[in-house]
Amino acid sequence: MIxxxxxxxxxxxxxxxxxxxxxxxxFTSGLFGVGGGxxxxxxxxxxxxxxxxxxxxxxxxxxxxxxxxxxAHWRRGNVDVRMGGVLLAGGVxxxxxxxxxxxxxxxxxxxxxxIRLAYVVFLAGVGGLMLVExxxxxxxxxxxxxxxxxxxxxxxxxxxxxxxxMRFPKSDLTISAVLPxxxxxxxxILVAIMGVGGGxIMVPAMIYLLGMPTQVVIGxxxxxIIFVTIATTFLQATLNHNVDAVLTxxxxxxxxxxxxxxxxxxxxxxxxxxxxLLALLVLGVCVGLVDDLATTPAEPxxxxxxxER
Amino acid sequence: MRRLLPLLAALALxxxxxxxxxxxxxxxxxxxxxxxxxxxxxxxxxxxxxxGATDDRKGDIVMVVRGPRETHVVRxxxxxxxxxxxxGGVTFAQVPSYxxxxxxxxxxxxxxxxxxxxxxxxLESLALSATxxxxxxLSEAEAKRFRAALIRIKQKAGLYPEKAGTxxxxxxxxxxxxxxxxxxxxxxxxxxEVYFLQDGAVVGAEITPLFVSKTGFSAEVFDFATRxxxxxALATIAFAVLAGWGVALVFRR
Numbered sequence: 001m002i003x004x005x006x007x008x009x010x011x012x013x014x015x016x017x018x019x020x021x022x023x024x025x026x027f028t029s030g031l032f033g034v035g036g037g038x039x040x041x042x043x044x045x046x047x048x049x050x051x052x053x054x055x056x057x058x059x060x061x062x063x064x065x066x067x068x069x070x071x072a073h074w075r076r077g078n079v080d081v082r083m084g085g086v087l088l089a090g091g092v093x094x095x096x097x098x099x100x101x102x103x104x105x106x107x108x109x110x111x112x113x114x115i116r117l118a119y120v121v122f123l124a125g126v127g128g129l130m131l132v133e134x135x136x137x138x139x140x141x142x143x144x145x146x147x148x149x150x151x152x153x154x155x156x157x158x159x160x161x162x163x164x165x166m167r168f169p170k171s172d173l174t175i176s177a178v179l180p181x182x183x184x185x186x187x188x189i190l191v192a193i194m195g196v197g198g199g200x201i202m203v204p205a206m207i208y209l210l211g212m213p214t215q216v217v218i219g220x221x222x223x224x225i226i227f228v229t230i231a232t233t234f235l236q237a238t239l240n241h242n243v244d245a246v247l248t249x250x251x252x253x254x255x256x257x258x259x260x261x262x263x264x265x266x267x268x269x270x271x272x273x274x275x276x277l278l279a280l281l282v283l284g285v286c287v288g289l290v291d292d293l294a295t296t297p298a299e300p301x302x303x304x305x306x307x308e309r
Numbered sequence: 310m311r312r313l314l315p316l317l318a319a320l321a322l323x324x325x326x327x328x329x330x331x332x333x334x335x336x337x338x339x340x341x342x343x344x345x346x347x348x349x350x351x352x353x354x355x356x357x358x359x360x361g362a363t364d365d366r367k368g369d370i371v372m373v374v375r376g377p378r379e380t381h382v383v384r385x386x387x388x389x390x391x392x393x394x395x396x397g398g399v400t401f402a403q404v405p406s407y408x409x410x411x412x413x414x415x416x417x418x419x420x421x422x423x424x425x426x427x428x429x430x431x432l433e434s435l436a437l438s439a440t441x442x443x444x445x446x447l448s449e450a451e452a453k454r455f456r457a458a459l460i461r462i463k464q465k466a467g468l469y470p471e472k473a474g475t476x477x478x479x480x481x482x483x484x485x486x487x488x489x490x491x492x493x494x495x496x497x498x499x500x501x502e503v504y505f506l507q508d509g510a511v512v513g514a515e516i517t518p519l520f521v522s523k524t525g526f527s528a529e530v531f532d533f534a535t536r537x538x539x540x541x542a543l544a545t546i547a548f549a550v551l552a553g554w555g556v557a558l559v560f561r562r
Contacts, residue, residue, distance in 0.1 A: 003353040003492070007523070007530040012353050012492040060545050067553030068560075109384050113394045230546050237534070237542035245530055245545050246350075252552050260560055293392050299465075300387070301458035302395070305406065305495075306380040 008244035009053040015250055017047070022061070022254020029065060029255075030262025031269075032278045034203075035225065037062050037196030040251070042119060042285055049247070051112050055102075055195030056242030060233045061251040062197045065259065066225040073219030080170040080216045083180060084223040087202070090181040091228035094188020099235040102192055106240070109304070113293075118194050120289050126200050127282030134275040171212045171220075180210065184224070191232050197225040200282070336513030337363045337370075337505035344517070346490060347524040354492045357519065359501055360485040368507040369412065369419045370476045370484045373430055374519070376407025376468075377497030383455045383462075399439050399447060399455040406495035407468050408435065411475040411486045420509045428504065428511065432460055432471050467491040496521050 004015040021043055029036035037058055044054035073079055105111040162176030183205055187198035202221045206212045212220070237243040266274060339361030346355055359372055381404045384395040412419055416431045425434040437459065439452045447455070463469040468491070476486040488501075498520050505513035523531055534541040 003351055005348060005350050005352045005492075005527045007527040008534055010493070060549055063546060063549035064553035064556070067550060068556040071554070071557035109382070109395045109398055113392075117392075230550075233546050233549070234542045237545060238538040241535060241538065243534070243542070243545055245534070245541075245548070246527070248545060248549065252549065256552075256556050259556075295393075296388075297386055297393055299462065300385050300393070301455070301462060302384050302386070303459055303462045304382045304384070306382050306400070 004246060004250070006049075006053075006244050006247050008057075008242065009049055009247060011048070013047070013049075013247075018247065018250040019254035019257075021047070022251040023258035023261075024254075025251075026065070026255035026258025027262035027265075028258075028281070029069075030259035030264075031266040032262075032274055034278065035062055035065060035197035035199045035222075036255075037198075038119070038123065038194070038200055038282070039285060041115070041195040042289060044247075045115075050242075051115050052102075052106060052240065052242045053244050053247070055115065055193070056233070056236040056240060057244045057247040057251065058195035059191065059229050059236060060243050060245075060248045061255065062229045063226060063233060064252045065255055066197055066222045066229065068256075068259070070219060070222040070226060073222060076219075078216050078219035079223045080168060080212070080220045081223070082166075083168050083171055083173075083210075083212070083216075084220045086166070086177050086180045087184040087187075087220075087224040088227050090184020091188040091191070091198075091224055092184075092231045094185035094190075095192050095228055095232045096188075096235060097185070098189035098192025099232065099239055101189065102236075103240055105193075114193060115195075116289055116293055118190065120286055120293070122190070122194075122201060123282050123286035123289070126204060127279050127286055129204065130275060131279035131283065134272055134279060138272055138276075171210075171216055173210065173212065175210065183209070184228075188228055188232075191225075191228050192235070197222075197229060199225060335515075336366070337361060337503060337515050339372075339501075339503040339515045339517060341501060341517055341519060344519055346494070346519065346521045348494075348496065348522065348527060349525045350527050352492060352527075354494070355490050357488045357490065358485060359488055359503065359517075360483070361503060361515065362483050363481070363505050363513070365481060366507060366512070367481055368505055368512065369414055370478065370486075371410065371412040371416070371419055371430055371504045371506060372476055372486050372488075373428070373502045373504070374407065374409040374488060375405040375500050375502070376495050376521075377405075377499070378403045379406050379495070380404070381406075381459060383459050385455070385458070397441065399441055399451070401437050401439050401456075401459060404437060404459070405435075406497070407490070407499065408432070408463070409469070409488060410471045411488070412472075413476045413478060413484070420506055420511075424506075424509060424511065428502075430504065432469060435460075466493055468493070468495075490521065494521055496523055 002015040003012045005012040025036040025040045028039055040058045041054050045051050102111060105114045162178045164177040165174060166177040167174045187202050190196060190201065191198050199221045203217055206217045206221065207214060233243060339359060342358035381401045382398045384398045386393045387396045410431055416425060425431050429435055437456050439447050439455055441447050460469060476484055478484045498518060501517045501519050503515045504511050
């Protein structure tokens with residue numbers, strides 16, 4: 001037990017426990033190739049870290065993990081910078097909006113509920129889709145290869161009528177810039193409210209909605225996550241004062257160890273099995289949160305010290 | 310260090326002898342083993358010893374410790390569409406963020422309730438005024454419910470300890486009481502009040518200050534984060550960027 005006092009959370013925690021948590025999340029992210037923020041925030045809250053500080057510090061930690069992730073993809077040329085830039089423009093605007101919403105909900109005393117509800121909705125949606133999709137692809141695995149018809153939005157007539165068409169050579173796509181811009185805004189809001197990178201929403205949206213080729217999706221998603229989390233960390237630290245540097249350092253230290261270990265194990269397991277496992281993990285976290293929201297609390301009251309900063 | 314200086318100055322002032330010659334007749338004198346509790350990076354709670362002496366009359370000692378007063382908002386979760394959510398809040402102004410009572414005997418046998426009310430000795434006698442979200446008063450029953458919840462949560466956090474028999478005496482002259490401040494103890498200036506009671510009446514009292522302050526690394530971080538939020542934000546971002554980049558270089562395959 002090495003007790004460390006967190007200066008912004010204003011509580012002392014067991015440093016080894018936080019490093020272990022960082023390692024667990026890092027392991028998951030190395031194994032599945034996701035950011036892991038969706039696990040980090042609920043687990044920190046579970047350990048008693050105030051939800052607001054868990055979100056702010058989690059965002060700061062994601063900067064580090066997404067940078068180390070994107071460098072490998074960059075070397076292989078798997079980053080669509082042009083698409084990343086458009087997503088990013090929307091993302092920064094969304095993040096500003098999200099931090100303001102965060103601030104408002106906090107003053108209304110509903111931020112805790114908002115964070116949990118956002119998690120339930122998105123984890124259920126993404127986890128459910130992933131599970132259905134990987135089970136279907138497993139059943140069809142010996143069938144015919146996927147049809148080579150028009151991809152993503154090119155399938156939808158309405159999408160072609162949107163203004164500002166743009167060419168993305170790396171993704172071999174010509175689509176309206178409005179769509180990735182709007183996606184960026186939505187994910188930016190989520191980054192601020194949920195303390196996640198947003199990859200778990202961005203990646204499926206890029207594949208199924210935009211129709212981007214799979215090999216550039218993860219690199220591009222990580223690329224835009226770096227900048228959106230940098231902007232969000234800046235706004236959280238200056239407007240909401242909820243970024244705890246000591247907590248972040250502990251999480252990053254654990255994350256480094258875990259990610260290497262996870263990546264090694266991930267290379268040994270098959271991709272399809274990994275996706276089913278990830279879907280089950282996402283749904284598991286979701287069920288835990290629903291249970292938490294629906295069961296009668298042992299202590300229905302909570303106390304908050306209103307402090308003028 | 311800067312935030313510590315005014316505290317030290319106040320401390321020095323409080324410790325100066327009052328010099329009014331009547332000191333010899335004081336029925337009770339008290340002091341603390343330590344007037345400054347420093348919250349460092351490794352802080353996990355601490356003990357402070359209060360001790361003193363009374364004149365040779367037989368009586369009871371009650372020690373009351375009050376932390377800095379702050380506005381506390383108490384919220385209650387209610388069920389709405391199957392989900393438990395916060396609805397409405399009750400604001401308690403001027404609530405001691407820490408409140409401890411120690412005594413030589415159960416409070417009810419030490420002093421009648423009017424005396425306890427007057428000096429706010431004991432959780433039952435603590436004056437807490439409640440207003441709802443719009444600043445209006447509450448019905449008596451509602452105020453009572455929220456007041457009970459506030460005290461219950463504070464006690465659970467170890468911030469409102471109330472124990473009888475924790476002040477020990479020696480030869481009717483000397484007394485001592487151990488005070489525990491948990492890891493979550495709020496920072497600020499505290500007052501330690503020692504009452505000497507005889508037949509339910511206060512015959513002497515002594516107040517000593519106690520300061521709880523963040524020092525060292527954690528204080529510097531907190532200070533920097535609140536006063537220079539922009540620089541702090543940039544520093545945390547720079548650290549994360551360098552850490553992520555460093556990892557990619559080290560584990561390059």
